[in-house]
Amino acid sequence: MSTLPSTMHAMQSWMQEALAFPQSTSSQQLEQLLEPSSRLSGTQRLAIYQRSYYLRLLKCMREQFPALCHALGEELFNDFAYQYLQALPSVSYTLYELGRRFPGYLEANRPDAGQPDEQRESWVDFMVDLARYEFQLFAMFDAPGHEGKPFASVDTADNRLLLQPCFALGNYRFPVAWYYHEVRKRNDAGFPHLERSPVALVRKDYLTHTFPLSIPEYTFLLALEANQNIETALEMVAGKLELPMNQVSSSWSKPNGIRARWITAGFFITAD
Amino acid sequence: MPEITKQAGLGLGLGLRNTHFEYILSEWPAVDWFEAISENFMDSGGRPRRVIQEVAERYPLVLHGVSMSIGSTDPLNFDYLAKLKALADELQPVWVSDHLCWTGVLGVNSHDLLPVPLTEESFSHVAERVRQVQDFLERPLVLENPSTYITFSQSNITEPDFLRQLSNETGCKLLLDVNNVYVTCFNADADPVAYLESFPSENVVQIHLAGHQHCGTHIIDTHDGPVCSDVWELFRLAWSHCNAPATLLEWDGNIPAFQECHTELLKAREYMDANGMPLPDRAGQAVSTGSVPNPLDFLVPEVMNNTVLEQV
Numbered sequence: 188m189s190t191l192p193s194t195m196h197a198m199q200s201w202m203q204e205a206l207a208f209p210q211s212t213s214s215q216q217l218e219q220l221l222e223p224s225s226r227l228s229g230t231q232r233l234a235i236y237q238r239s240y241y242l243r244l245l246k247c248m249r250e251q252f253p254a255l256c257h258a259l260g261e262e263l264f265n266d267f268a269y270q271y272l273q274a275l276p277s278v279s280y281t282l283y284e285l286g287r288r289f290p291g292y293l294e295a296n297r298p299d300a301g302q303p304d305e306q307r308e309s310w311v312d313f314m315v316d317l318a319r320y321e322f323q324l325f326a327m328f329d330a331p332g333h334e335g336k337p338f339a340s341v342d343t344a345d346n347r348l349l350l351q352p353c354f355a356l357g358n359y360r361f362p363v364a365w366y367y368h369e370v371r372k373r374n375d376a377g378f379p380h381l382e383r384s385p386v387a388l389v390r391k392d393y394l395t396h397t398f399p400l401s402i403p404e405y406t407f408l409l410a411l412e413a414n415q416n417i418e419t420a421l422e423m424v425a426g427k428l429e430l431p432m433n434q435v436s437s438s439w440s441k442p443n444g445i446r447a448r449w450i451t452a453g454f455f456i457t458a459d
Numbered sequence: 460m461p462e463i464t465k466q467a468g469l470g471l472g473l474g475l476r477n478t479h480f481e482y483i484l485s486e487w488p489a490v491d492w493f494e495a496i497s498e499n500f501m502d503s504g505g506r507p508r509r510v511i512q513e514v515a516e517r518y519p520l521v522l523h524g525v526s527m528s529i530g531s532t533d534p535l536n537f538d539y540l541a542k543l544k545a546l547a548d549e550l551q552p553v554w555v556s557d558h559l560c561w562t563g564v565l566g567v568n569s570h571d572l573l574p575v576p577l578t579e580e581s582f583s584h585v586a587e588r589v590r591q592v593q594d595f596l597e598r599p600l601v602l603e604n605p606s607t608y609i610t611f612s613q614s615n616i617t618e619p620d621f622l623r624q625l626s627n628e629t630g631c632k633l634l635l636d637v638n639n640v641y642v643t644c645f646n647a648d649a650d651p652v653a654y655l656e657s658f659p660s661e662n663v664v665q666i667h668l669a670g671h672q673h674c675g676t677h678i679i680d681t682h683d684g685p686v687c688s689d690v691w692e693l694f695r696l697a698w699s700h701c702n703a704p705a706t707l708l709e710w711d712g713n714i715p716a717f718q719e720c721h722t723e724l725l726k727a728r729e730y731m732d733a734n735g736m737p738l739p740d741r742a743g744q745a746v747s748t749g750s751v752p753n754p755l756d757f758l759v760p761e762v763m764n765n766t767v768l769e770q771v
Contacts, residue, residue, distance in 0.1 A: 195532055195576065199573075229609065233609055247570075278568060332504060353504075367768075394765055398769045
């Protein structure tokens, strides 16, 4: 029989292991460590904690990834999330971080991991991208933003436009934003087709807006995110995509063009 | 370190929950005070932060934590404590509380409130950590008796004695969760009245009330329904022993409309008067499947309704 944990630290290490891996505990050892009640054995009493450990965390995972849960179905989602929680248990004081490593875990542990790229299952790519998008939305819900302060206006000069703090870019292999919002509307969205889907996410008035982007728009915002100024970013778009500079500039600055729409949507604040 | 002196007169409070934000901000209901979960706000840069700032401007506020892990053998997390201190400095809560528990070890967080074996070893360990936390936060800590489902064979101090000694030696104050007393005592075949009679009521600044799920062989502290009549009776006894403690209703699962929570809270008045008669028991006794102790879903905001997909 294994040795009983004799120190407080050993006891806590033992109990934590027993919660995450219930099969790892010896019932003989357990009955020596825990008193029975008149109705339950020590093993049965510990099982209350063991059951609730995963029930509680899986519920939180479903709430952080509602669209992925919809796509996979609750049972399969729970299977993936259970394996994730066993492999990468929470190391944060806040549950907000619980799902942060889930998209990477899904990618690293995809069932077709050993296959060449062309033989990989596209549905796995969709699940990974959807998880990335959902966690980005979750993080932006409570990230530092610019609410309560003035945003840039159409009169703000280009050289004073800065991307606002609660802004993110995504470049997905599937239209995951569309799928997510179909789930939100409780529509029974089918598995979407492969379609490169760059998006910008912007929070304004505590609502996170997702803007589908064209490749030039995405390229431009990527440059701004890398701290390039507007003029340089426009030149980069023209250069990378081999577009005439006057066409790129016009798309940006024409009345009701990209500049006006994005400023109105809250993409920019004013540099000091 | 400042003393806690405001509990008398703080009155009847409710747990601040995301689902009630709209109602609170539009109606500013006549609740005496709110208790906010520290971890829900210490990293917040979004709407929850704005809401709690507005709430703190209008109501007395208490910060109640679930992740301090005062009983863990891991080192104290001073990054966490620094954020808690910053939040407390900003919001100026009446006090800051957490639980006599540990949440994880070896860097892992179970997000459960796990029981501490009640021994001389654990007492010395917890007392030292309480002193460190209070020195760091520059304010007294308030600790709550947790609901528990196991009894360690090695425990040789009762929970009331452990908390009395802890409070006397460190100066920390106590949050007496009456529902937890009921749950823990049922699960351990102990007498909740004897527990309360031996509890250091002189150090209690706050009382918690909540609902639970009775599973026949054990009770789970679910916070998902009204307070049952037995717990109300324990509250009557606890109240009579303490010095007008601030009293708070926790409702964390299947959270109803604010008014329903408030109505349930106001029942406490009937038990704060020695001559008051208990109200009929409205607590549902049906056991829902998958009930978990200390539900945490209220710690995760509902994000989906705060998103918009713009058209191309």
